[in-house]
Amino acid sequence: MTAATNHARIASYLDSLETQRKLSPHTVSNYRRDLLELVAMTDALSDKPALATLSHFHVRKFAAQLHAKGLNARSIARKLSAWRGFFEWLSEQEILPANPVEGVKAPKRSKPLPKALSADDAVRVVAEGSPGRDANSPDQLCNRAMFELLYSSGLRVSELTGLDVRFVKEGNYASAGWIDFDEAEVSVTGKGGKQRKVPVGQPALQAIAAWLAVRDTLVKADPHPLFLTGRGTRVSSRIIQLRLRSHAQALGIPTHVHPHVLRHSFASHVLQSSGDLRAVQEMLGHASIAATQIYTSLDFQRLAEVYDAAHPRAKKKT
Known part of the structure; x- marks a missing residue:
């Protein structure tokens, strides 16, 4: 019944x-x-x-x-x-004593680890040109500069698109960010309007300089954006995503590569080399150290893989 x-x-x-x-x-x-x-x-x-x-x-x-x-x-x-x-x-x-489901929560969802490229693949993505394309064409020079900067400084794609040429800092224009070649650093405005400065490596600076040498040929109505499309407009996050994915596929990189993958790779590789979590937090612009600690898991994953492959007592029996 x-x-x-x-x-x-x-x-x-x-x-x-x-x-x-x-x-x-x-x-x-x-x-x-x-x-x-x-x-x-x-x-x-x-x-x-x-x-x-x-x-x-x-x-x-x-x-x-x-x-x-x-x-x-x-x-x-x-x-x-x-x-x-x-x-x-x-x-x-009908009358119930209480809703028996009220207050019952599901287990916490496990946060997937961010995907990061190997150091070799990351360098290939940012340093090599797309096969079959003229490496000195404006669009390829722009791509190279953007990709190098994403990996060199771990920028969010929105921070990259907000960058302007250096001269606007001295004027009345309210720039979201710019490159300082003398100090080898990039100033950006991140989440919550928080500004920070991040070091830029020499390969990225060289790639940006090469792009700046041809950038004026694309400038049209708006002289401010650092990175431009072929029509002279500021690049969008979507355009960068599509260009990076196409470039990585052309190189035969097996992983789906998007701008955040380069940010993850930057954080993972810097942490692996330095072990300085606070420094990585500052460079990424994380408000809380908890957001940066995910990369310690990535680092441990790499160490675990090395251990499993190398230690005689860790190898699986065949």
């Missing part, structure tokens, strides 16, 4: 979603699947209680069981949301 009651309540709830809330058939189907799983887990309990008598403890146990089965945090959170909505509806139909 209890099982039939549980299914009847769910059928009524799903009907209300479809007729009153006008949810799509696909959404209702997803709710049905999640709620039937709730019924199955309830029926597996020794006392086989009715849904209306489930407690906070039961739901926490169900969430733990889903997690133990390998269900990811996002899927568990979706199921809990579906269950919570059902019990909110059920409380309008």
Whole structure:
């Protein structure tokens, strides 16, 4: 009798979603699947209680069981949301002690490690020209300067697009950022309007100088942007993404390369060499050291790979 009651309540709830809330058939189907799983887990309990008598403890146990089965945090959170909505509806139909799902949270989602290129691949991407293209053409010189600077200084792509030529700093124009060749540094405005200065390596400075030598041929209405498209407009983040992806593919780099990959590579490689987390935090412009600590995981991953490959007691038996 209890099982039939549980299914009847769910059928009524799903009907209300479809007729009153006008949810799509696909959404209702997803709710049905999640709620039937709730019924199955309830029926597996020794006392086989009715849904209306489930407690906070039961739901926490169900969430733990889903997690133990390998269900990811996002899927568990979706199921809990579906269950919570059902019990909110059920409380309008009959008296419930409380919503048993209220306060039950899914496991924390694991943050995927940012992808970083190997040092060799990173150098190839920023130093080599695209095969079959004239390395001295304005667009290729612009690309080389942008890619070198992204990897040299770990800039966000929005910070790169906001850079202007140096002369505007002395005028009344409010520049978001510029290159200082004398100090070998780039000044940028990052998140929250926070300004910072980051060192620029000599290869990047040389690439920027080569670009500046031909940049005037593309300048049109706006003289300020440091990096320009073929039509003389400021480059956008999307244009840089497309150019970098195309360039990396032409070089045969197996990883999907986008501007943030070069930023990750910069941070990972500097941290591997220096071990100075605070310095990397400052150069990346992170407000919190916690945001930078992800790169310590990247560094440990590399060390673990070296260990697994080299240590005689770590090698797997074939």
